[in-house]
Amino acid sequence: MRGIRVEQRREAQPGKVVVINTGGTISMALDEQAGAVSIGEGQPLHHLEPLLRQYAASEMVDLFQVPSPHMTPQMMQKLALVVQGYVEQDDISGVVITHGTDTLEETAYYLDLTVDTEKPIVITGAMRSSNEVGADGPINLVESMRVAADARSRGRGALVVFNDEIHAARFVTKTHTSNVSTFQSPSYGPIGFVTARGVSYHQPASRLQTYAVTRTKLANIQLVKMVAGMEAAWLKWLLDTPVDGLVIEAMGAGNIPPATLPIVLQLRARHLPIVIVSRCYNGYVQDVYDYEGGGKQLRAAGCIFSNGLNGQKARIRLLVLQGAGIPPENMQAHFSF
Numbered sequence: 001m002r003g004i005r006v007e008q009r010r011e012a013q014p015g016k017v018v019v020i021n022t023g024g025t026i027s028m029a030l031d032e033q034a035g036a037v038s039i040g041e042g043q044p045l046h047h048l049e050p051l052l053r054q055y056a057a058s059e060m061v062d063l064f065q066v067p068s069p070h071m072t073p074q075m076m077q078k079l080a081l082v083v084q085g086y087v088e089q090d091d092i093s094g095v096v097i098t099h100g101t102d103t104l105e106e107t108a109y110y111l112d113l114t115v116d117t118e119k120p121i122v123i124t125g126a127m128r129s130s131n132e133v134g135a136d137g138p139i140n141l142v143e144s145m146r147v148a149a150d151a152r153s154r155g156r157g158a159l160v161v162f163n164d165e166i167h168a169a170r171f172v173t174k175t176h177t178s179n180v181s182t183f184q185s186p187s188y189g190p191i192g193f194v195t196a197r198g199v200s201y202h203q204p205a206s207r208l209q210t211y212a213v214t215r216t217k218l219a220n221i222q223l224v225k226m227v228a229g230m231e232a233a234w235l236k237w238l239l240d241t242p243v244d245g246l247v248i249e250a251m252g253a254g255n256i257p258p259a260t261l262p263i264v265l266q267l268r269a270r271h272l273p274i275v276i277v278s279r280c281y282n283g284y285v286q287d288v289y290d291y292e293g294g295g296k297q298l299r300a301a302g303c304i305f306s307n308g309l310n311g312q313k314a315r316i317r318l319l320v321l322q323g324a325g326i327p328p329e330n331m332q333a334h335f336s337f
């Protein structure tokens with residue numbers, strides 16, 4: 001143990017790490033009798049504060065107490081403002097956020113896109129609740145603390161720390177319903193590891209553009225997944241609903257079933273921004289196919305092709321871009337990064 005702490009002190013930044021709790025399994029407990037996991041009363045993670053202080057000066061605050069399927073873009077926006085407020089304080093060197101894992105990647109990506117700072121922002125959670133054998137919450141929280149307190153974590157945007165791995169918010173996704181190694185970055189892998197001796201990165205720090213969300217009313221962006229034999233009727237509601245944008249999880253390299261194409265063309269005729277991503281979890285979408293519903297037709301209709309983001313993250317990106325007032329004609333450039 002002493003070795004870990006010595007290494008940690010050497011790399012720690014002078015300031016304090018703020019831990020912001022938002023809920024999730026990390027702050028839940030298993031009720032043996034009911035056989036179900038649920039959110040507890042009070043301040044579930046505060047008993048860990050003495051442990052966390054062994055690694056860095058810290059302060060813990062409770063913002064939300066929700067399971068992450070209850071998370072909304074409005075709550076993400078509120079969290080981003082709170083985080084921005086903390087990172088602008090000189091005595092704070094980084095922020096850790098505890099969050100449910102189901103939508104953790106969406107919140108992480110929202111923060112990555114909107115919080116303007118070089119300071120580390122780390123998001124973590126747990127797959128096993130606090131009183132289950134092998135609970136992973138405490139170790140994930142301690143490791144997040146070590147990452148947030150480490151000067152080498154600066155300038156990397158929002159990071160997801162889970163199961164000894166450090167992932168970039170842009171690439172990471174939840175891949176397993178129950179395994180503690182659920183967070184993976186398909187195609188890219190983790191950008192670093194948390195080891196017994198310290199925090200280690202195998203990629204240089206890189207930070208992409210952030211956006212100031214200036215519009216108070218968040219855009220209404222829908223996400224639709226294409227399936228074999230999909231008919232127009234499944235999409236017709238989009239013509240009667242006031243939506244601000246649409247993300248289509250298309251097939252393969254970016255193609256849709258022919259019956260759905262007329263609806264997409266009608267939506268484009270109304271200048272609705274439509275972002276194409278793939279159902280595949282590896283690779284980019286491209287306009288390579290020239291058949292009914294093929295990528296070439298989607299591109300010709302002015303659909304935006306995204307660079308390897310999954311559907312839920314492309315939705316967050318479009319939401320942020322609209323919130324930042326990026327004009328529709330510039331959207332493609334902001335999806336080609």
Ligand SMILES: NC(=O)C[C@H](N)C(=O)O
Nearest residue numbers: 024025067068100101102
């Ligand atoms: N492991 C978890 O945190 C899952 C939980 N359903 C949540 O996202 O809040």
